[in-house]
Amino acid sequence: MVDLIKKAKELIETSAVKVVIGYEEGTGNKTRALFVEKTEDADRLIFDSRCVQNLAAYITKKEIKDKGKMAIAATLPVMRSIIQLASEFQVNDSNLLVLGITPESKLVEFANLVEVETFVHQYQIEIDARNKEMLDKLEKMTQPERWKFWIDELAPCFKCYACRAACPMCYCSRCTVDFNQPQWIPVASTELGNLEWHLMRAIHLTGRCIDCDACYNACPLSIPINLLTKKMLLDAKEHFGGYQPALKGDHLMSTYKPDDKENFIQ
Amino acid sequence: MAEFEPKIVAFVCNWCTYAGADLTGTSRIKYASNVRIIRFPCTGRIDYMLLIKAFDEGADGIIVSGCHPNDCHYTSGNFHARRRWIMFRSLCNFTGIDTERIKFSWVSAAEGARWADIVNATVSEIREKGPYTEYHKVSRHAEKEVNHG
Numbered sequence: 001m002v003d004l005i006k007k008a009k010e011l012i013e014t015s016a017v018k019v020v021i022g023y024e025e026g027t028g029n030k031t032r033a034l035f036v037e038k039t040e041d042a043d044r045l046i047f048d049s050r051c052v053q054n055l056a057a058y059i060t061k062k063e064i065k066d067k068g069k070m071a072i073a074a075t076l077p078v079m080r081s082i083i084q085l086a087s088e089f090q091v092n093d094s095n096l097l098v099l100g101i102t103p104e105s106k107l108v109e110f111a112n113l114v115e116v117e118t119f120v121h122q123y124q125i126e127i128d129a130r131n132k133e134m135l136d137k138l139e140k141m142t143q144p145e146r147w148k149f150w151i152d153e154l155a156p157c158f159k160c161y162a163c164r165a166a167c168p169m170c171y172c173s174r175c176t177v178d179f180n181q182p183q184w185i186p187v188a189s190t191e192l193g194n195l196e197w198h199l200m201r202a203i204h205l206t207g208r209c210i211d212c213d214a215c216y217n218a219c220p221l222s223i224p225i226n227l228l229t230k231k232m233l234l235d236a237k238e239h240f241g242g243y244q245p246a247l248k249g250d251h252l253m254s255t256y257k258p259d260d261k262e263n264f265i266q
Numbered sequence: 267m268a269e270f271e272p273k274i275v276a277f278v279c280n281w282c283t284y285a286g287a288d289l290t291g292t293s294r295i296k297y298a299s300n301v302r303i304i305r306f307p308c309t310g311r312i313d314y315m316l317l318i319k320a321f322d323e324g325a326d327g328i329i330v331s332g333c334h335p336n337d338c339h340y341t342s343g344n345f346h347a348r349r350r351w352i353m354f355r356s357l358c359n360f361t362g363i364d365t366e367r368i369k370f371s372w373v374s375a376a377e378g379a380r381w382a383d384i385v386n387a388t389v390s391e392i393r394e395k396g397p398y399t400e401y402h403k404v405s406r407h408a409e410k411e412v413n414h415g
Contacts, residue, residue, distance in 0.1 A: 141362075143365075145362070146359075147361070147362025147400060151404060184315050192404040192406070195361065195404075199358075199361060203314060203353070203354060206353050228360070228361070231360045232356075235356045235357075236353070239353075240349070253350065256345035256346050256349045257345075258335065260345070260349055262348060262352050264370055265348070265370040265371060265372060266370065266372070266384060
């Protein structure tokens with residue numbers, strides 16, 4: 001990504017931003033986040049198909065925010081996350097500059113978040129065929145089968161919270177799972193506790209998740225936890241006409257319509 | 267062996283269903299005593315975590331009830347709750363939680379007889395289904411209770 005390196009150097013040199021967030025070569029054929037604060041570090045920036053980590057998870061972190069204005073190399077899911085975070089008043093134009101990377105791997109510069117929003121809205125959030133198939137398969141199971149599937153899938157989870165750390169939307173300074181009075185979710189890994197944790201995560205992400213799969217990619221055990229948020233995404237579409245991150249307007253779960261339809265309330 | 271008596275937890279709003287349940291009593295309508303009523307300021311306050319915890323603590327069935335749409339004491343609490351229930355119920359169903367054991371209803375302060383009907387219907391349905399062993403098997407609280415008799 002020669003363009004990105006050039007741009008990063010320029011931004012640091014002119015002090016337009018204090019830090020550029022991008023990807024660098026990691027270990028084990030994986031990429032990792034790079035925080036460029038000096039021009040010479042910019043040469044380590046890379047971009048390829050392995051760069052799936054959602055870098056937007058860093059922009060709400062205090063230690064990064066404290067550095068000053070940030071620039072971020074943002075793929076489409078990252079841009080979506082940024083718009084969602086902006087709509088939740090977590091970032092704004094004064095502390096963030098977006099260096100967009102299009103699905104065709106081209107660098108686009110945005111003057112402000114409104115331009116990012118316009119760009120993002122050209123693309124619909126789509127669930128890929130493999131996951132859709134999995135969702136259908138689960139849908140067709142009976143209730144006890146589904147219960148067994150999830151208890152078994154989640155049983156090995158040891159609550160490392162990598163899914164939470166990787167998610168840009170999980171920025172609460174104190175998560176419900178960390179509370180011990182009352183303790184909603186047991187600290188130890190238990191079959192039910194694990195289910196409760198993942199249920200809670202999915203519900204808290206309802207109407208906010210932009211389906212970047214960062215949680216699934218971060219999971220050391222590759223538990224398909226992203227299926228839960230994908231299901232919520234499909235339901236939002238079915239019941240409320242779907243959502244996409246937007247700078248203005250109501251959030252899916254913080255609003256209502258008097259004529260919301262359901263078929264289970266007596 | 268005695269017939270299985272289900273434990274039902276009812277999460278109700280203070281302004282409609284709780285008053286409705288009160289009316290059931292003052293009208294001297296008899297209904298199943300399996301229900302443990304928990305009063306909330308509004309259905310909008312009924313956190314989904316509470317429902318999950320009720321099963322964890324040994325409930326076999328849950329009733330969630332509040333004001334009819336447009337009757338909320340706080341204008342829109344039940345509308346917010348309805349949206350939340352739609353998503354939560356679907357998520358529960360997707361993870362294999364038996365959603366037939368969670369009953370949602372609107373009961374106004376004037377519907378004392380209706381409250382009795384809903385409780386009776388729920389109790390007889392859950393009694394037929396039996397205890398929620400599938401859930402209690404993995405829950406630490408319910409297990410404790412079994413151990414201590």
